[in-house]
Amino acid sequence: MEDHSAIPVLEDEAIQFDFLLVDPQDDHVSVDAFLCIHRNNSEKCMQMDDIPCKFGGINFGTDREQLHPKAGEVPDIKASEIEAGEFEILNGLSSFCEDYLLDGEYEENGTELNHDSGAGLLKVVSGNNNQTDRPGANETSQKSDSSATTDQVDVCQRGLNVNDSDLHGIFSCTGDSEKSLDNCWFQYPTFTVENMEEDVSSVFSDGNGRLMSVKSGLISEQLPCRVTANLENRHIFPGQEVIESRLHIDGAQTHRGIQGCSAENHEEKRLRKPPKRFIDELSEPKSKSVCKKREVSAPNSKDKLSNVKAAKHHYKKSKAEVSFAEDPIGIAIQVPFGPLEQNESKVEEDSSPVKVKLDSQPLVVSSPKLKDLELDREAPMSESEEDNTTAVKSEEDGFGRRKHHVLWTVSEVKMLIDGVSQYGVGRWSRIKKDLFSSSAHRTPVDLKDKWRNLLKASRAQRDSKKGEDGKRNLAWRPLPKSILRRVNELATIHPYPRDLRSKC
DNA sequence: GTTAGGG
DNA sequence: CCCTAAC
Structure with missing residues (x-):
């Protein structure tokens, strides 16, 4: 047991991933990018310049010696590949990559690159991670439902302090919304940078071996130090202004995502994956290309169709609706039952004082008038x-x-x-x-x-x-x-x- | 347009 | 609360 507990998140040098970025067109899963983890020592993290090692075309500032594939646990990684700067996991994971998103379900394929000290490091773990199986995952996620928003923020602030969970980013961009997906710049999972002294908020691969970052709200080419995985919103266009970047932990699924070094997170708080609507609402209306439209279940009548359309339209337009939907706190007023007003209905048994309670019912979604x-x-x-x-x-x-x-x-x-x-x-x-x-x-x-x-x-x-x-x-x-x-x-x-x- | 009843 | 068949 190391000193994880002190500074749970970043004390550890390595972060474990059990998901990788994937080029969906490839038969193999290749690492497109990765995380580097050092809270206070950005210099320790990878520098574009001194990179002997390449992962899927991306350079990392790490010495080769720092990569220690665990014997027997890296069946699919050949040293030669690493040396050559190519890190590919040949696990036939392509099926998982149809959506450009690796969900980390390749549990059998234990692959681990272990790096124990110093500068940055990558630890790819997919095998039998201790905390992988979590029988209570569902319950946990449900419990934490109401505090989802808070926890999302928390996760952001704590950077990689995410245990055994999938991270999903929610990205809102402004910019040219007219661009088709074909012109999409990035179709890869992105990373979000946390706790940078600079105004870097996100980083992602451009798919061509470059690691891009979002600095001061604009996409630029710069290598960040600390990033967290951002598995969604893979469509970013050049020049787009990133106005929001949020993370949440997917609590609905059981596979692992990033495994941080947090002891405090032992409880493994899992957040439920936000519903599509939530994602939509977080996105600017302009960024249609980022968040694909929701499918409308086939209505069985014209009226219904128009209703649905109207509803959707209204949804986009109504900020009030949005905030209302996101606001987990509402006001509930319990109205006491009493005898009928206009009749003689007598109250049986105990008749106690009226009670008007506020906020006692979680059922209520919005503030009533x-x-x-x-x-x-x-x-x-x-x-x-x-x-x-x-x-x-x-x-x-x-x-x-x-x-x-x-x-x-x-x-x-x-x-x-x-x-x-x-x-x-x-x-x-x-x-x-x-x-x-x-x-x-x-x-x-x-x-x-x-x-x-x-x-x-x-x-x-x-x-x-x-x-x-x-x-x-x-x-x-x-x-x-x-x-x-x-x-x-x-x-x-x-x-x-x-x-x-x-x-x- | 109303009502009953299933969802 | 919605939807629809039946009236």
Whole structure:
């Protein structure tokens, strides 16, 4: 055990890769670039000038002696190739390279170049890395979901302090967006430079043996010292201005990426690979060539198609939407359940003070408009049965997109119940007209659906009561007994279509 | 246009 | 909440 712990990231001289840059047109996988790792000693890192060694056409400032292929672990690397400046892994990995992206799934092909000291070094590892198998990877990634953004930044700041994970870069470029992919300058994974004293933010291979860097937001030819892998956004055009470069760890997959020397990262935090939408949103609209458009699932109607288009269009245009989608923190207001406003429904059992909680529900995605919430402040309620009903902003839904989820408020539920008791089940339009005329977002169909859900809830509650008492195995939010009881009553009085009312 | 019901 | 068949 070395002194990794002190400065986890870069204390170690070497970084392990289990992915390599690949020329997809080649039958072999060749190293196009690599990482050099020294936090405070950039001079120690490779210099273009004194490079005896070439990797896939890229020069590295490292002495040959510094490369120590582990015996038996480098079956595919021939010394002669290294000497000749060619480092190729002949593992038939080309299949992985169709997308110019090596996902590092070549676990069997243990290849390691070990460099133990001094100037920079490359360690390519693909074999049985200790931390490779992570049964809990998925769970971990899910747990860290909400903090994904933060962690991404963190990863950036800490440079190569990435353990056993894949890095994916998110690159946003400005510049000539009209260029076709054919003119694409780079079609290789890129590297991102971290913690440089200079304003170098990224480096990548141009595919011709040159290692380019992004300095001061512009692509230039300069050899950086410290880079992290950037497996995505492989299409960079000359002259493009890089305005954003972010990294995240792919937590959805189990293969390894960079293995840093971090002890602190032992927990192996994994970040979920951002959804395509996330990537799209991070990119400037101009950089269409960088982030390919999303595929639209075949709609089955013209309306749907137009809706989707409208939605997409809206998405691109609406910054608010973007930030809203990215904002993991929303405001949730729990609306307590209470007795029906207009009737005598009595609250059974304990009636405790109203509770209005903020931020207690992770469900909520956006900040609701408070005015849309109906808070029954005067309504007493059962503590254990407080309603989680949360209203979510639902405006701006005029673009055909799926309506924002607007949770039913207690008042609405009560209104619905009243409506049913008044007009009977099935008169949704009537109920809507009479009782929900003010709430534009509730359609007769919504009322019908809600009633159906209420029925299910009440039935389930009854069932669970029959079985085990205390145990509440309801999948949905608990509803106040007072409400459910009324639903039950009404369901008895006004039979709902078909077998749905399998109770009574 | 409404409603029922499946997804 | 969406979609669609049936009315």
